[in-house]
């Protein structure tokens with residue numbers, strides 16, 4: 386992965402153990418918001434990613450590239466692939482049971498991804514330092530051990546739930562997340 390210093394964890398940054406209440410190994414993670422473009426089940430044209438954590442520390446999901454995801458004829462659009470990486474990385478930091486947003490997302494495109502391809506996505510955390518989480522993901526063609534088509538590195542920033550109240554619609558999230566309080 387060609388990674389900038391901004392997405393490289395500083396020395397000593399370690400991923401914490403999942404807190405009580407975090408998804409257990411083997412658990413499906415579900416959607417964090419029904420209208421999310423990445424995982425929302427109610428989104429009419431979204432990616433509809435469904436993820437699970439095999440070990441409580443990493444996240445896996447599959448994304449099949451469809452006609453709606455084209456950039457060049459019969460090839461996936463790079464921005465759509467970046468959205469899939471953003472989503473699976475977001476799910477991996479959700480394992481820590483705190484709200485984070487993407488601050489920076491870096492993507493390497495290594496192979497073209499034809500329509501009809503199933504990408505096997507995997508994301509994990511390389512470390513947390515203060516409010517900053519350093520994360521990484523890869524997308525492999527056709528199988529969990531297939532050739533790597535996309536790699537991503539990201540810096541996610543921890544926010545309070547007030548972030549969503551101030552800038553978005555906290556009530557819509559709270560309706561689906563009784564486990565997140567505005568003033569815990």
Ligand SMILES: CCCCC/C=C\C/C=C\C/C=C\C/C=C\CCCC(=O)SCCNC(=O)CCNC(=O)[C@H](O)C(C)(C)COP(=O)(O)OP(=O)(O)OC[C@H]1O[C@@H](n2cnc3c(N)ncnc32)[C@H](O)[C@@H]1OP(=O)(O)O
Pocket residue numbers: 391417418423471472473474475476479483484485486487488489516517540542544549558562565
């Ligand atoms: C997404 C919905 C979540 C719903 C939450 C509800 C429940 C959670 C449940 C489930 C979640 C599960 C899955 C989520 C899956 C996918 C989600 C996809 C994620 C997204 O798609 S989310 C949308 C795109 N995202 C944004 O919409 C962010 C817009 N942005 C801002 O809202 C501010 O920009 C913010 C808050 C990022 C920072 O603002 P701020 O004022 O709080 O903090 P500040 O600026 O001081 O930064 C603190 C330290 O981070 C460094 N830093 C900041 N930004 C940086 C950058 N870009 N590059 C390098 N370093 C950066 C600073 O340099 C400083 O570092 P230092 O402390 O060392 O000085």
